[in-house]
Amino acid sequence: MVIAESKPLAEILDMIKDFKKIVVAGCKGCVTVCCAGGEKEVAILASELRIARKAAGNELEVKEYTCERQCDPEYIEPLDDLVADADAVLSIACSVGPQYVAARYPYLRVYPGLNTTSIGGAVEHGVWTEFCQACGSCIIGNFGGLCPITRCAKQLLNGPCGGSSEGICEVGKGSIPCIWQLIYDRLKNLGELHKLTEVQLYKNWSTSRDGGLRTTTREELKQ
Amino acid sequence: MTAEYSAGSKLEKIFKSGQKAVTGECGPPRGTDVEHFKKKAAFLKGNVDAVNVTDNQTAVVRFCSMAAAKLLLEMGQEPVMQMVTRDMNRIGLQSNILGAAALGIKNLLCLTGDHQSFGDNPQAKNVHDMDSIMLAHTLKNMRDEGKMVSGTECQGRPRMFIGAAANPFADPQEFRVVRMGKKIAAGVQFIQTQCIYNMERWRKFMEMANDMGLTEKCFIMAGITPLKSVGMANYMKKFVPGLDVPDSYITRLKGVPKDKVAAEGIKIAVEQIQECLAMKGVAGIHLMAIEWEDHVPEIVKAAGLLPRPVVEAD
Numbered sequence: 304m305v306i307a308e309s310k311p312l313a314e315i316l317d318m319i320k321d322f323k324k325i326v327v328a329g330c331k332g333c334v335t336v337c338c339a340g341g342e343k344e345v346a347i348l349a350s351e352l353r354i355a356r357k358a359a360g361n362e363l364e365v366k367e368y369t370c371e372r373q374c375d376p377e378y379i380e381p382l383d384d385l386v387a388d389a390d391a392v393l394s395i396a397c398s399v400g401p402q403y404v405a406a407r408y409p410y411l412r413v414y415p416g417l418n419t420t421s422i423g424g425a426v427e428h429g430v431w432t433e434f435c436q437a438c439g440s441c442i443i444g445n446f447g448g449l450c451p452i453t454r455c456a457k458q459l460l461n462g463p464c465g466g467s468s469e470g471i472c473e474v475g476k477g478s479i480p481c482i483w484q485l486i487y488d489r490l491k492n493l494g495e496l497h498k499l500t501e502v503q504l505y506k507n508w509s510t511s512r513d514g515g516l517r518t519t520t521r522e523e524l525k526q
Numbered sequence: 527m528t529a530e531y532s533a534g535s536k537l538e539k540i541f542k543s544g545q546k547a548v549t550g551e552c553g554p555p556r557g558t559d560v561e562h563f564k565k566k567a568a569f570l571k572g573n574v575d576a577v578n579v580t581d582n583q584t585a586v587v588r589f590c591s592m593a594a595a596k597l598l599l600e601m602g603q604e605p606v607m608q609m610v611t612r613d614m615n616r617i618g619l620q621s622n623i624l625g626a627a628a629l630g631i632k633n634l635l636c637l638t639g640d641h642q643s644f645g646d647n648p649q650a651k652n653v654h655d656m657d658s659i660m661l662a663h664t665l666k667n668m669r670d671e672g673k674m675v676s677g678t679e680c681q682g683r684p685r686m687f688i689g690a691a692a693n694p695f696a697d698p699q700e701f702r703v704v705r706m707g708k709k710i711a712a713g714v715q716f717i718q719t720q721c722i723y724n725m726e727r728w729r730k731f732m733e734m735a736n737d738m739g740l741t742e743k744c745f746i747m748a749g750i751t752p753l754k755s756v757g758m759a760n761y762m763k764k765f766v767p768g769l770d771v772p773d774s775y776i777t778r779l780k781g782v783p784k785d786k787v788a789a790e791g792i793k794i795a796v797e798q799i800q801e802c803l804a805m806k807g808v809a810g811i812h813l814m815a816i817e818w819e820d821h822v823p824e825i826v827k828a829a830g831l832l833p834r835p836v837v838e839a840d
């Protein structure tokens with residue numbers, strides 16, 4: 304799923320400092336699962352903003368709404384009435400959401416309340432890690448099902464580099480496992496270490512963001 | 527004699543004559559201080575066969591390795607130009623290979639490079655379109671097949687001797703030699719290792735390399751960095767990933783009076799050089815006397831490596 308986290312309150316307050324009425328719009332998709340932008344977080348953020356602005360002697364009217372999904376025009380529709388007299392929308396969906404909101408309301412200001420950090424998942428309670436960078440042509444089948452593009456700091460396809468020490472990556476001050484050690488261990492378990500003796504040559508990055516904006520089209524589903 | 531040498535660099539010729547080669551290192555300055563660079567390089571002249579010029583090492587901005595390599599050529603010294611894949615994509619890298627070859631640079635060391643989080647621009651974007659192994663493969667293909675990555679014909683092939691680095695002390699230990707073998711399979715002709723301190727582990731590495739037949743296919747140079755002080759030894763041990771300095775060296779350095787520590791460090795380096803050269807498959811020494819270039823003549827002499835062979839590059 305898409306992982307996101309809240310921007311610092313001060314940054315959000317600064318973004319909306321000129322407004323009197325805003326809508327905080329959440330999303331029931333990924334950001335609900337990673338506890339960053341669901342109904343609960345919408346309510347918390349809305350009251351934090353009201354309190355902060357009240358304390359500053361500049362009251363803010365905040366309406367709350369959490370879309371089924373913000374990356375879908377039909378689920379944004381219910382915002383129509385709420386935004387009618389609002390100065391801005393503060394979206395706490397992943398950063399796809401505010402762009403859908405912007406597309407629907409050409410004359411309305413939209414701000415992101417979250418930082419979208421990665422495509423990943425929870426690794427323990429309250430900790431989420433990145434697993435995929437959406438390079439557009441998945442090659443993890445060569446690496447025991449683990450992604451060196453995302454999880455190796457140097458995106459090595461022929462790792463591990465000389466900085467791999469006792470399973471830990473040289474980057475990250477000891478906090479990040481060396482994915483190449485994990486790939487090695489897994490292929491060893493699978494009896495496939497010979498795969499690591501093959502030289503991996505150039506990756507085609509044109510399917511990644513390097514190739515320009517990516518659009519996925521499924522002709523059979525188009526209307 | 528184009529036929530017998532792939533690049534015709536002095537380094538290649540010395541290796542192929544069966545003599546042990548010695549390379550040094552000279553880091554370009556963090557500015558345009560050419561004189562400082564030349565001064566450091568001058569200490570190496572006649573004492574090493576070729577001089578590595580680093581490419582923004584430790585991800586700190588310095589003047590570029592191609593310019594430094596060209597300066598060395600003008601000083602009558604043979605450069606080993608280092609090139610990292612961190613800062614440029616395949617377009618930039620191939621372009622620099624061609625440019626360097628056009629300037630007469632005949633040795634290229636293919637590296638991935640230190641991560642930018644270690645340097646002075648941790649907010650920089652990194653590229654990593656290729657890694658060191660792909661870079662070596664690229665150069666080999668350009669040189670031997672006349673083909674660029676895209677398949678386009680090179681109009682004039684870059685004649686360069688292909689090098690890479692290896693760290694025998696990183697993990698997983700049993701994979702380090704295999705990975706070096708991948709580099710060799712991709713086209714690497716000479717290897718310079720990370721600084722060696724743990725002689726036992728190094729010996730094992732070389733035994734494996736010999737067993738795998740890698741020393742027949744590639745010239746392996748033992749990387750030696752003299753320990754200047756106890757502080758440096760401790761720093762290397764603690765903070766440089768994958769570098770293990772055994773306590774015995776630290777004890778030795780601590781055991782001599784303060785003004786004798788440097789001399790003891792040099793003594794250790796000389797012993798290491800001699801021990802390395804006696805090992806089967808070690809084709810030379812890569813002496814990285816970082817900001818200690820003025821001690822290189824003394825070390826090389828004490829190790830019995832002078833005079834250096836007189837050989838002309840093509």
Ligand code: SF4
Nearest residue numbers: 435436438441442450
């Ligand atoms: S190889 Fe590409 S698509 Fe597959 S996990 Fe890695 S980044 Fe994602």
Ligand code: SF4
Nearest residue numbers: 455463464472473481
């Ligand atoms: S230590 Fe491992 S994960 Fe980190 S950069 Fe090197 S190979 Fe990649």
